[in-house]
Amino acid sequence: MKLLIRSVRITDAASPYDGQIKDLLIEDGLIRQIGENLEAGEAQVLQASGLHASAGWVDMRVASRDPGFEHKEDLNSVRKAAARGGFTEIVLLPNSEPVVHSKDTLNYIRQAGRGGLVNLHVAAAVTRKAQGVDFTEMIDLHEAGAIAFTDGEHSVQNADLLLKTIQYLQPLDALLMNRPEDHQLTLYGQMHEGVASTLTGMKGLPSLAEEMMLTRDLKLLEYALEKSPYNSGNPVLHVSLISTKEAVALIREAKQKGLPVSCDIAAHQLAFRDNDLLGFDTNLKVNPPFRAEEDFAALLGGLADGTIDAIVSDHSPHDEESKNLEFDQADFGITGLETAFAVANMYAGLGAGALVEKFTAGPRRILRLKPNVIEVGAPAHLTFFDPDAMWTFDKTLSKSKNTPFLGKVMKGKVVGVANNGKFEWYI
Known part of the structure; x- marks a missing residue:
């Protein structure tokens, strides 16, 4: 593969070419030249107006449903949807059937993604079957290649179990990811508790x-660190999918105290409020739920000041039988791989450079992935996009269609991706 990409604006804060418009010559999976008016030779020449190039994007939270629920999504379809959304690396949650709590299941998924356009990273379960009772063999799973540990769609409810997990993973310099939700307080809940839930009777x-x-998780993290000699400087606890103004404030305070904590939000969390559920659209049923206007403002503030480290798709595919139901019977979740960038681009209030960091440098730092910099001789691990392009999301490559964005006009279009010597161009 030999490609010449003309007149592309490099959007990579770590690159010596950041902000400059250059030609990129890609050959055999490497960036061979960066310059102006490069000779094409035998290379295929591609160009587009408004084109930007960044390091390949990373999505830290994706449910693939494979193995076990391949009718909702499989490893092939999730990679296609990820590439179309601009992601060259995704982290898969362990909530499959069987749950990723053994090396066999872990290796099955990792092998499926090896050498492809989209790298598949696997987060292994903290507890067997993600049921919050018995520990998995975390050392074995870590050595087998688990990129992080989480019970995924289930929060770790037992405080002692979470504390011991932190203490267990620290010597390994391994990451614990947890979504903060007290299940006793959310039992039978359907949407954000507020005026809208009162009006709908839910x-x-x-x-x-x-x-x-x-608050509990941060206190346990602080307690564990007081008794630990290990300090790699990396985040120890990653808080997934924060959604409230108080959560933003708690993370901000924890970081100011020096705690090794990071967090993310789902892109779709920026697009809707709880009032949007008055029409009982099950495609808007997500957990955490869409919150109030004051929470949205706090999320914007957290993105702007760096409190929020990453934006994720929280891709959660469901078939018709799981969503085309009465609202209180429908499953939580929407698909988001193909729309995460455009949604964040429209609603996050960030410029292209700052927004891209939430999909690149932020996740890579948290996950202990090597830096990916646009420079001569580096692997061509790239995402091409136009932040100003308008397009209509009229078709999904996911097996599931539980998204509120189908048929909507979006701003911010992925133009192509390159990784592992492979390349796709979408215009």
């Missing part, structure tokens, strides 16, 4: 459930 999911669990 039981609410109170912000308090997120804030209490997050």
Whole structure:
């Protein structure tokens, strides 16, 4: 493969070419030249107006449903959707059937993604079957290549278990990811607890459930560190999918105290409020739920000041039988791989450079992945995009269609991706 990409704006804060418009010559999976008016020779020449290039994007939270629920999504379809959304690396949650709590299941997934356009990283379960009772063999799973540990769609409820997990993983310099939700406070909840939930007559999911669990997790992290000689400087606890103003404040305070903590938000969390659920659209049923306007403002503040380290798709595919139901019977979750960038681009209030960092440098630092910099001789591990292009999301490559964005006009278009010597161009 030999490609010449003309007149592309490099958007990579770590690159010596950041902000400059250059030609990129890619050959045999490497960036061979960066310059102006490069000779094409035998290379295929590609160009597009408004084109940007960044390091390949990373999505830290994807449910693939494979193995076990391949009718909703499989490893092949999730990679296609990820590439179309601009992601060259994704982290898969362990909530499959069987749960990723053994090396066999872990290796099955890792092998499936080896050498492809999209790298598959696997987060292994903290507890067997992600049921919050018995520990998995975390050392073995870590040595087998688990990129992080989490019970994924299930929060770790037992405080002693979470504390011991932190203490267990610290000597390994391994990452614990947990979504803060006190299940006792959210039992039977359907949407954010507020005026809208009262008007619809549905039981609410109170912000308090997120804030209490997050307070607990941060206290346990601080307690564990006081008794530990290990300090790699990397985040020890990653808080997934924060959604409330108090959660943003708690993370900000923890970072100011020097705690090794990081966090992310789902891109779709920026696009809707709880009032949008008054129409009972099950495609808007997510957990954490869409919150109030004041929470949205706090999320924007957290993105702007660096409190929030990453933006994720929280891709959660479901078939018709799981979503085309009465609202209280439908499953939580939407698909998001193909729309995460455009949604964040429209609603996050960040410039292209700052936004790209939430999909590149932020996740790579948290996950202990090697830096990916656009420079001569580096692997061509790239995402091409136009932040100003308008397009209509009229078709999904996911097996599932549970998204509120189908048929919507979006701003911010992925133009192509390159990784592992492979390349796709979408215009």
